[in-house]
Amino acid sequence: MVTEKGTTAMPKVFYTLPDGTEQAVAATAGDSVMQTAVRNGVTGILGQCGGVMSCATCHVVVDERNAADFAPMGEDEDEMLDCTAVERQETSRLSCQLVLAAEQSVRVTVPEAQL
Amino acid sequence: MSTTGRLLVVGAGQAGVQTAGSARELGWRGPVTLLGAEPHAPYARPPLSKAFLQGTATLESLALRTADFYAEHRIDLVLGERVGRLDLSPAGGGTAITTTGRPLPFDRLVLATGAAPRRLTLDGAGLDGVAVLRDVDDATGLARRLGTARGLVVVGGGFIGLEVAAAAAASGIPATVVEAAGTLMNRVVSPATADVVRDAHQASGIRVLTGVRPVRFLGDGRGAVVGVELETGERLPADLVLTGVGACPRDALARAAGLHCDRGIIVDERFLASDGHTLAVGDCAAAPAVSPGSDATARLRLESVDNAVEQARAAAATLLGSPPPTRGVPWFWSDQGPVKLQIAGLAGPDDDAVVRVGKRPGQHTVLRYRGQHLVAAECVNSPAEFLTLRKALAAGTPLPRQVAQDSGTVLKQHFAALSAGGNA
Numbered sequence: 001m002v003t004e005k006g007t008t009a010m011p012k013v014f015y016t017l018p019d020g021t022e023q024a025v026a027a028t029a030g031d032s033v034m035q036t037a038v039r040n041g042v043t044g045i046l047g048q049c050g051g052v053m054s055c056a057t058c059h060v061v062v063d064e065r066n067a068a069d070f071a072p073m074g075e076d077e078d079e080m081l082d083c084t085a086v087e088r089q090e091t092s093r094l095s096c097q098l099v100l101a102a103e104q105s106v107r108v109t110v111p112e113a114q115l
Numbered sequence: 116m117s118t119t120g121r122l123l124v125v126g127a128g129q130a131g132v133q134t135a136g137s138a139r140e141l142g143w144r145g146p147v148t149l150l151g152a153e154p155h156a157p158y159a160r161p162p163l164s165k166a167f168l169q170g171t172a173t174l175e176s177l178a179l180r181t182a183d184f185y186a187e188h189r190i191d192l193v194l195g196e197r198v199g200r201l202d203l204s205p206a207g208g209g210t211a212i213t214t215t216g217r218p219l220p221f222d223r224l225v226l227a228t229g230a231a232p233r234r235l236t237l238d239g240a241g242l243d244g245v246a247v248l249r250d251v252d253d254a255t256g257l258a259r260r261l262g263t264a265r266g267l268v269v270v271g272g273g274f275i276g277l278e279v280a281a282a283a284a285a286s287g288i289p290a291t292v293v294e295a296a297g298t299l300m301n302r303v304v305s306p307a308t309a310d311v312v313r314d315a316h317q318a319s320g321i322r323v324l325t326g327v328r329p330v331r332f333l334g335d336g337r338g339a340v341v342g343v344e345l346e347t348g349e350r351l352p353a354d355l356v357l358t359g360v361g362a363c364p365r366d367a368l369a370r371a372a373g374l375h376c377d378r379g380i381i382v383d384e385r386f387l388a389s390d391g392h393t394l395a396v397g398d399c400a401a402a403p404a405v406s407p408g409s410d411a412t413a414r415l416r417l418e419s420v421d422n423a424v425e426q427a428r429a430a431a432a433t434l435l436g437s438p439p440p441t442r443g444v445p446w447f448w449s450d451q452g453p454v455k456l457q458i459a460g461l462a463g464p465d466d467d468a469v470v471r472v473g474k475r476p477g478q479h480t481v482l483r484y485r486g487q488h489l490v491a492a493e494c495v496n497s498p499a500e501f502l503t504l505r506k507a508l509a510a511g512t513p514l515p516r517q518v519a520q521d522s523g524t525v526l527k528q529h530f531a532a533l534s535a536g537g538n539a
Contacts (some may be wrong), residue, residue: 031176039181041136041188048420050159050177052166054457055421055449056502079499083506083527113444115509 011100015042015060016109029102034058034093037110044110050098052075057114058095059084063107067091070098086111118435119145119297120222123211125198125368127151128160129420130397131227133427134178139188141435147190150211152197155251156182163254164270164278165450166485168261169285174251174358193219194239201372205409207392207470223392223434224518226369226380227427228397234269237449239332244340245356248275260355262286268343268353270329270382272299276359277316281452284319286473291322291351293329303447308493310529311479315454315495332356364399364416377401379416385439386430393432398425405442406461407508415461444508453477457498459505460491473497480504482519489514503527 003006013036027036038043046057051067053076054108070093073081077097081088095108122138124131127149151157158177166172176348201224211219232247234240246257257279261267267283269276269383272294283290292299298309313323324345331341332351342352364379369539375381375389386394386402389495401414409415421443428440437440446459462483471480475494479502483491492504503526507514518524 018526019148021341035176037180039184041140041180041184046424050161050420052162054455054501055446055497056449059421063459076498080502083502085500085506089310 001011009051009102011102013037014105014107015041015045015065017044018110019114022050027100029100029104031100032058033098033100033106033108035096037095038099040109044114045073045095046114047096048052049096053080053096056080056084056094059086059088059114060093060095060098060108061089061111062091062093062098063109064091066106066108067107069104073097084111085113086115116146117222118143120208121145121220122225123219124149124220124225124227124433125211126397126399127153127192127194128229128397128423129157129179129226129429130229130423131225133411133424134225134227134394134396134430135190135275136180136184136188137423138429138434139190139426141431142236142436143435147188148193148221149185149190150196150198150213150219152195153250153252153343154195156192156194158251159249159420161448163251164248164275165282167251168258168279168282169292170258176252186381198368201227203372203374203390203393205390207390219461222298222457224245225434226388226393226399227397227423228365228368230364232437233359233361233363234330235328235358237331239334239340240358242332242334242340243338244354245332245358247358248279249362252435256357257357263290264355266351266353266365267291267355267357268293268351268355268476269359270343271359271361272296272323272325273359273361274300274303274447274451276357277312277451277454278449279357279359280316281410281454283321284316284321284337285452289320289322291324291353292316293327293345294323295328296408297326299323299325300405301464302355304456304493305462305466305483307455307468307483308469308479309496311495312451312454312456315477319452356487362398362418362503363458364401366399369393369395369399377414379414385433386435394430396430397423400426402426404461406445406490407511408485408488409461417445419445423444443506446505453496455496455498457494457501458491460489462491462493462509463529469516469519471519472535473500474491479484484516484519486511487516500526503530504522505528 033045049055203209380395479495494501
């Protein structure tokens with residue numbers, strides 16, 4: 001996988017879908033991993049509430065190597081992850097809370113279901 | 116089922132965008148045209164009365180999809196045009212004529228025309244400073260006026276009105292909410308929840324008046340609003356008035372084309388209108404009720420992101436002849452300053468309210484029962500409990516009233532124990 005560093009400051013997100021395929025999306029700094037998925041048609045991340053922590057339909061499992069790249073979760077996010085459609089894992093997050101910085105590259109896995 | 120025909124989606128809001136995208140995802144191969152009346156690329160509406168007013172969201176940040184998405188999915192986005200007339204062929208197909216006279220021929224048509232804000236016909240309704248909030252142009256104007264407003268009166272104590280009042284209060288603008296019914300949000304929540312929400316708004320300095328109607332808007336003699344007169348004779352000073360008194364489905368086009376409409380375009384469970392060809396989704400559609408305890412023969416029109424997205428996905432499945440997706444329980448949210456309100460399911464005024472006190476201050480849940488059956492949940496500042504209840508409602512997991520009544524029972528643990536027992 002080529003990361004195209006140097007030519008652009010755009011963050012990049014690699015989504016591993018439930019069927020095992022990977023979708024790479026160039027993102028915009030300041031957008032979340034959820035917004036990036038929804039706007040680019042990555043299926044399996046719904047983000048119905050638009051990122052205000054009301055729906056928990058943007059659950060992802062962050063690659064262990066990227067788990068520390070984001071601000072830690074708050075109490076509400078932690079509690080909501082206990083109630084996701086697919087059971088949470090060690091590095092589960094609500095992707096609306098994962099805000100991308102310039103040149104950041106991150107891998108996440110999309111669970112089987114969100115609702 | 117032919118998937119090579121021309122698909123026309125009229126309306127580029129949440130429902131229209133999802134219909135076009137889902138049709139492509141499911142394998143529609145023919146040309147797809149998505150027509151939007153607004154000049155702006157499709158955007159999310161819910162933040163208009165929240166983050167957008169507070170300056171933490173922009174039109175760009177609200178985009179529903181990137182420009183590349185439409186290009187990659189071969190969705191021809193036509194903006195700034197609206198359909199003036201529909202010619203429907205009895206065999207299916209037809210032509211939509213835009214108000215500029217442009218013909219858009221189609222083989223399948225989906226109407227996602229949304230709803231328009233209901234306007235009050237009181238004296239002075241046309242005064243400068245009397246506003247509604249539905250689209251981003253409304254929100255831009257409202258945000259500008261809020262920047263200089265000295266006093267806001269909101270007519271209508273529903274989601275949008277309360278969200279705007281909370282935004283104004285957060286900016287230090289004196290705000291009064293006037294609601295004709297006895298409680299706030301009376302069509303969507305129980306009086307118990309309405310009272311908790313009212314108390315929270317009053318604690319933030321918002322004046323809340325219920326059970327009273329406005330009779331006229333007062334002008335300064337030069338065309339600008341200066342206040343609202345109530346039926347009690349009281350005059351509330353305001354240089355900005357927002358009316359948030361509901362919305363009416365945009366079904367005139369469908370009606371004129373001969374499709375059956377009754378407070379919305381009437382559709383069946385596959386979202387087919389009365390001609391058996393045209394589909395309708397989202398705010399404009401009156402569809403069979405799908406909530407726990409609902410009468411499946413009743414037609415309901417819901418205004419929510421969840422409803423728009425779920426109906427659009429189901430309509431796309433109808434177009435492609437695919438199996439319909441599983442429908443979750445309808446749900447709604449409203450962020451009103453200190454109040455995070457989430458509702459799952461649909462309750463009526465006759466349903467019982469079981470109140471649960473939250474662990475933390477400001478948390479509150481009301482469970483709505485019809486007899487022994489849980490039909491809806493209303494949660495304030497309790498997003499995790501909301502998710503637990505939404506899941507239970509969607510799955511039809513029973514929750515006995517005596518369990519619900521005990522605020523000490525952690526619902527998540529109760530359901531977890533149930534499913535462990537069920538698997539043993």
